[in-house]
Amino acid sequence: MLNPPFPCNQCGQCCRHVHFSNETIYLNRGDGVCRYFDEASNLCTIYAQRPLICRVEDYYRIHYLKQYSWEQFIELNLTVCKTLQKAAD
Numbered sequence: 001m002l003n004p005p006f007p008c009n010q011c012g013q014c015c016r017h018v019h020f021s022n023e024t025i026y027l028n029r030g031d032g033v034c035r036y037f038d039e040a041s042n043l044c045t046i047y048a049q050r051p052l053i054c055r056v057e058d059y060y061r062i063h064y065l066k067q068y069s070w071e072q073f074i075e076l077n078l079t080v081c082k083t084l085q086k087a088a089d
Contacts, residue, residue, distance in 0.1 A: 003070040006056040006077065012042045013084035023053050 015037035018024040029035040036046045044050055052059055060073050068076070 003057065006074060008056070009081075010042060011081070011085055011088075012037065012039075013081065013088055015044065016088075017084055027051070 014024075015034040017032055018027045018034045019032040024034070027034045027036065033039070034044075036044050036050070038045050044054070052062070056077065060068075060070065064073055
């Protein structure tokens with residue numbers, strides 16, 4: 001059975017704060033923003049070839065499938081999403 005897709009609202013906040021995580025800091029263009037993030041469109045410029053860390057469903061399957069249910073993983077990620085969104089307001 002397939003899991004529902006991650007409910008991303010494409011706010012771009014995770015892409016604007018890659019410096020907060022050791023797993024994404026290598027994407028930092030120097031100001032905390034991902035080097036592949038287009039601020040004008042709010043989209044990834046390499047979406048089809050984006051790193052594994054940015055492919056939520058694949059990252060879950062490879063690293064967290066045995067630790068969390070998909071629903072738990074979504075909830076954990078949404079907590080971070082909401083925190084970043086709230087800080088941006």
